[in-house]
Amino acid sequence: MDSKPYPHVEELESSPSCDPQARAEDLVPETPTAKRNWRSYIWDSLDKSPEERKFVFKLDCALLTFGCLGYFIKYLDQANLNNAFVSGMKEDLNLYGNQLNYMQTCYSAGxxxxxxxxxxxxxxxxxSIFIPCMELLWTICTMASSRARDAHQFYAIRFFVGLFESALYPGMIYIIGSWYRSDELAKRSCIFQAAYPIGTMFSGYLMAAVYHLDGVGGLRGWQWLYIMDGVISLPVAIAGFFIIPDFPDITRAWYFTEQDIALARKxxxxxxxxxxxxxxRAKFWKILTSWHIWCLIPLYVCWNNGGASGQPVFAQFLKDSTTPKYSIPQINNYPTSTYGVQVFCTLVFAWTSDSVLKGRRWxxxxxxxxxxxxxxxSLWIWDIPDGWRWACYILMGVGAALAGIIMSWAHEICSADNEERAMVTGGMNQMAYVIQIWLPLIIWQQIHAPKYTAGFATVLFIGGPVMIGLAILTMWLHKREKYK
Structure with a gap:
């Protein structure tokens, strides 16, 4: 397979006017921790050269802005199913069995x-071409959800939403890992990751807001949620064609100068x-026989499937409550506190991992x-005070805040092989959803809501001792590899 399918910028370095590349040699320290002072603990670029600081600022404004908005609309469009379900869709479409589980499974399959x-x-x-095209396609499918008339139509739509959305998260993680240095990577990955709980939170707020449109235009409130999701998503998808900078060796971003490109490559x-x-064939064999893929994929699978924050367990507990009886806006708004904790902890983990812990992720x-x-x-035991039950639902957000840290660690471990980095980070995300296809059908069956005994016991084991053990094993193997 041709390794140069589109134009490169090698000419930049070989041209007579390549002063930018010569400057880049002097502008970037050999190690990202060189000349570190107290300002770097606030933001990593504050103790770097003015030229490098300006470049990183432009990169942040473009890549992080689009990445966060893209991930925001992805989870806005993904979380709308749970919010619509508890806001009238269940009753309107007569979904009293395990149809919600099947819809989630169809999404995971795609x-x-x-x-x-x-x-x-x-x-x-x-x-800059592929990702915005995928966003446009899932936006169309999301708006089409407003016209679905039964569970079977939802199954088909959710499959295609999942298929098109599959490009964004691993793709943006891969792109972020292609631009940033090790002292910058966790913060950017986690800032990008924080858009997930924010999108999920906003979906709850949006459902509470559009619920008042119930009956307008002959549509129910939950149908308006899908329409508004599409309206919000469309301009973000179009902006991607102009904002995504591709990769350092092929970038044609209009906001970068020749010096910026040379600096990025250095x-x-x-x-x-x-x-x-x-x-x-040799590369595939090398990747498949490395410990990287066999430790990092299970670690991410345990994180992704070792928690209940992706399930509407808090909302279903509130909906099931009779004393007191919560309103539809309250059922949508109160669970967003879990995602608020997740955003906060995501950023705390990012800053401490990059600076205080000096790059240690475990x-x-x-x-x-x-x-x-x-x-x-606590939730597995179930017979606990309601105040502590609320605390457990909210504090689930701490364990859900690790994706950016794990992905940053994978980029660093696989940095010596670009294709391995792409396959491992993509495989981490893919295998997490392979498990997510069938596991919720067993442990999160809707008919058992809100007392998910099997669900809470399973995620206790996967997201607790197993994930911790894999993190320690990965740390030991990586340390041994670096010594060798």
């Missing part, structure tokens, strides 16, 4: 089919992060696992 292939496509196709070179190479994972054990063992 997501799994697209997960790894989309990341491999991104090593050959410009992200930064990645100093990180030891490999550029694109052909896919060969302590944050262990802390999140401990909170999972505390919360889910």
């Amino acid at each position: 997501y799994v089919i697209g997960g790894l292939p989309t990341n491999m496509i991104l090593t050959r196709v410009r992200p 930064r990645i070179q100093l990180e030891g992060r490999a550029t694109r190479q052909p896919y060969t 302590p944050s994972i262990i802390i999140g696992g401990i909170f999972n054990i505390i919360c889910y063992i």
